[in-house]
Amino acid sequence: xxxxxxxxxxxxxxxxxxxxxxxxxxxxxxxxxxxxxxxxxxxxxxxxxxxxxxxxxxxxxxxxxxxxxxxxxxxxxxxxxxxxxxxxxxxxxxxxxxxxxxxxxxxxxxxxxxxxxxxxxxxxxxxxxxxxxxxxxxxxxxxxxxxxxxxxxxxxxxxxxxxxxxxxxxxxxxxxxxxxxxxxxxxxxxxxxxxxxxxxxxxxxxxxxxxxxxxx
Amino acid sequence: xxxxxxxxxxxxxxxxxxxxxxxxxxxxxxxxxxxxxxxxxxxxxxxxxxxxxxxxxxxxxxxxxxxxxxxxxxxxxxxxxxxxxxxxxxxxxxxxxxxxxxxxxxxxxxxxxxxxxxxxxxxxxxxxxxxxxxxxxxxxxxxxxxxxxxxxxxxxxxxxxxxxxxxxxxxxxxxxxxxxxxxxxxxxxxxxxxxxxxxxxxxxxxxxxxxxxxxxxxxxxxxxxxxxxxxxxxxxxxxxxxxxxxxxxxxxxxxxxxxxxxxxxxxxxxxxxxxxxxxxxx
Numbered sequence: 001x002x003x004x005x006x007x008x009x010x011x012x013x014x015x016x017x018x019x020x021x022x023x024x025x026x027x028x029x030x031x032x033x034x035x036x037x038x039x040x041x042x043x044x045x046x047x048x049x050x051x052x053x054x055x056x057x058x059x060x061x062x063x064x065x066x067x068x069x070x071x072x073x074x075x076x077x078x079x080x081x082x083x084x085x086x087x088x089x090x091x092x093x094x095x096x097x098x099x100x101x102x103x104x105x106x107x108x109x110x111x112x113x114x115x116x117x118x119x120x121x122x123x124x125x126x127x128x129x130x131x132x133x134x135x136x137x138x139x140x141x142x143x144x145x146x147x148x149x150x151x152x153x154x155x156x157x158x159x160x161x162x163x164x165x166x167x168x169x170x171x172x173x174x175x176x177x178x179x180x181x182x183x184x185x186x187x188x189x190x191x192x193x194x195x196x197x198x199x200x201x202x203x204x205x206x207x208x209x210x211x212x213x214x215x216x
Numbered sequence: 217x218x219x220x221x222x223x224x225x226x227x228x229x230x231x232x233x234x235x236x237x238x239x240x241x242x243x244x245x246x247x248x249x250x251x252x253x254x255x256x257x258x259x260x261x262x263x264x265x266x267x268x269x270x271x272x273x274x275x276x277x278x279x280x281x282x283x284x285x286x287x288x289x290x291x292x293x294x295x296x297x298x299x300x301x302x303x304x305x306x307x308x309x310x311x312x313x314x315x316x317x318x319x320x321x322x323x324x325x326x327x328x329x330x331x332x333x334x335x336x337x338x339x340x341x342x343x344x345x346x347x348x349x350x351x352x353x354x355x356x357x358x359x360x361x362x363x364x365x366x367x368x369x370x371x372x373x374x375x376x377x378x379x380x381x382x383x384x385x386x387x388x389x390x391x392x393x394x395x396x397x398x399x400x401x402x403x404x405x406x407x408x409x410x411x412x413x414x415x416x417x418x419x420x421x422x423x424x425x426x427x428x429x430x431x432x433x434x435x436x437x438x439x440x441x442x443x444x445x446x447x448x449x450x451x452x453x454x455x456x457x458x459x460x461x462x463x464x465x466x467x468x469x470x471x472x473x474x475x476x477x478x479x480x481x482x483x484x485x486x487x488x489x490x491x492x493x494x495x496x497x498x
Contacts (some may be wrong), residue, residue: 022311044311046409047400050457065454074310074357080398 011061014174016167017083019101019107020092022071025126028157029092030068033167038158045070048082055171062171083111087174088120090166093141095125095154096133101141108148120173121150122166128156219322220290226334227287228295256365293321296341300348310355315405316364317344319416350430354404369403369434370395376438380478391453398460404435410440422472432475439474440465 004050018026024045031037034051042104048069067082069075073197083089091107111119123145125136138154145152151169154163301309320343324336332339348355353364360367374395378385401409402488406423408416419436426432441448443465449455465471 044314046312046315046404047396047398050397050461052454052458069348070311072311074355077357077360078396078400159468 010059011063012062012175012178013065014171014178015065015067015085015089016088016090016170016174017067017086018068018090018092019069019079019083020071021094021097021103024071024092024094024100026090026092026167027068029090029124029126029155029163029166030066032157032160032163034066036160038160047075047078050211053167055167057168057171057175060111060175062175064167064171079110080114083115083119085120086115087177088122088170090122090124090170091124091150092124093136095136097126098135101125101136105144108150112148115125117149118177120170120177122149122170123150123152123153124166125154126157128154128161129158134198176196187198217255219326220293220318221288222306223286223335224289224292224325226336227285228337229294271446289321289325292337293317296337296344300344301342304352307352307356312355312401312405313348314352315408316347319408319420320347321411322413323402328418348363351406366400370399373399373403373434373437376434376478376482377441379482380438381442381445384441384448387449388456391456393453393456393460399437402440403433406433407436410463411466415466418468419472432479435475435479438472439471439478442478443471443474448452 018030020026022041022044027043027049028038030051034053035052045068046069051066051068052065053064055064067086069079069082073172089107091104091109093104108121108123111121123141125138125141142152151173153162153166153169155166163206240399293314297309297313300313301307317340321336321340324339325333327333327336353359353362354366356365358364362368374385377388407419411419423429423432440463444459444463447459447464451459453480
C-alpha cells in the first residue's frame with residue numbers, strides 16, 4: 001500500500017441507473033452524455049445497457065457506471081437488479097407525455113420504498129426541443145421534485161441542452177452523500193479513526209478490490 | 217439500414233381492382249390505422265432495422281409516410297405488429313418483437329422470386345405467428361419464472377456454461393455479472409441485436425433447421441461466451457459488461473462451429489453413461 005495517500009485524489013465509484021417510461025429518451029440522454037452523439041433513429045432498449053464515464057469534480061475523480069434500462073412495462077420486473085446498490089437514479093419523462101410523468105412518480109415511490117434516502121434522485125423532463133407540444137408544466141414537475149427531495153432538470157438530448165449539468169449535479173450530490181456516510185462511519189467506529197490517524201481515509205481507493213467496490 | 221424506409225413494390229391494394237382511380241388500400245388503411253393507433257396508444261417507430269411501439273409515444277417525424285400510393289416497408293411491418301397485438305390482446309406488443317419480425321420480413325421481401333416478394337406480408341405474418349408460438353413466453357412478464365420463461369432459459373444457459381467451462385462461469389459469478397445483464401436480450405430476440413442482419417439470417421438458418429432449435433440457441437450463447445473467455449477472464453466488471461453487450465466476434469460460422477462442438481461433447485458424455493441419465497436425475 002502506497003504511503004503517498006496525501007497526494008492521491010479521492011476516487012469515487014458511483015452506480016447510476018436511468019429509469020422511466022419507454023420512448024422518453026433515456027438512451028438518447030446517456031449517449032449524448034457519454035459519447036456526445038444523437039441518433040435520430042430509434043432503437044428500443046431491451047434489458048439494459050451498461051456505460052461508463054469518468055469525470056473530475058474539484059479534486060475528486062468520479063467513475064460513473066451507468067445502467068440505461070428498458071422502459072416498457074414488460075421489463076419493469078428487471079428494475080431491482082439494476083437499481084439495487086445504486087448511488088443515484090435519473091428518472092426521465094417526456095415533457096409532451098403526461099403519462100410518462102406519472103410513471104416517474106411510481107418510480108420515485110418504488111425507489112424510496114426499496115432504498116430509502118440513500119439514493120440521490122434526479123428528475124428530468126426531456127425533449128425540450130418539442131416545447132410546443134408540452135403537456136407537463138415546469139412548475140408541476142419542479143414542485144413535485146422538490147416534494148420528494150429530487151433535483152429537476154429540463155433537457156434536450158437532441159439539441160444537447162442541459163445534459164451535462166444533470167450528471168454533474170448528480171455526481172456532486174453523490175459525493176456529498178458519500179462524504180456524509182463516511183463521516184457517520186467514522187463517528188460510529190472510533191477504532192478506524194485511530195488507524196487512519198487524521199490522514200486521508202482511503203475507503204474506496206484500494207486498487208486491489210475493484211470487484212466489490214461501489215459499482216454494481 | 218435504410219431498407220425499411222424504402223417503398224415496397226407491393227403496397228396494399230383493395231382486392232380485385234387494378235384501375236388507378238381507386239384509392240390504394242394502403243392509403244385508406246394508413247388513415248384508419250393512424251387513428252386506431254392513437255386511440256390505443258400504441259405507435260410504431262422505425263429505426264435501422266427495428267421499430268418500436270410504445271404507449272403514448274409519437275411517431276418520429278423522420279419516418280413520415282411516403283406520399284400517395286407508396287408504402288414504406290416499415291409501414292407493412294407496423295401493420296403486422298399492430299395486427300398481431302390486436303389478435304393477441306393478452307400479450308399485446310412487447311419491445312423486441314420488432315427484432316423478430318424484421319429479419320423474417322426482410323428475407324421474404326427481398327427474395328429473387330417476384331411471387332415471394334409479392335406475398336411477403338402474408339408469409340411473414342404466418343411465419344412470425346408460428347415463431348412467436350414457440351418463443352412468446354419469453355415476452356410475457358408473468359411467465360418469467362415458468363419453465364418456458366426467460367429466467368429459466370437464462371438459468372439453463374448458466375448451468376450449461378458451468379458444465380462446459382467452470383472457470384469462466386466462476387469468474388462471471390465473482391464479478392457478479394448476472395445473466396440478466398446480457399443473456400436476457402440474447403435469448404429474448406434470438407441474438408438478432410448482437411449481429412448485423414446478414415449474420416443474423418445465417419445464424420437463424422442454423423437455428424431453425426435444428427430439430428432442437430432453441431436448445432441450439434443456448435449452445436450458441438455458451439459458445440459465444442467461451443470464444444471470448446480470455447478477454448472475459450482478464451477484464452473487470454465494466455470491461456466484461458462492455459464486451460458482452462457489444463459482442464466482438466462477427467463471424468457467425470466460428471460461433472456455430474463451436475456451438476455444434478459443445479453440443480457433441482454433451483451428447484458424447486451422455487452416451488458414455490450406462491443408462492438413461494436424464495431419467496435418473498431426481
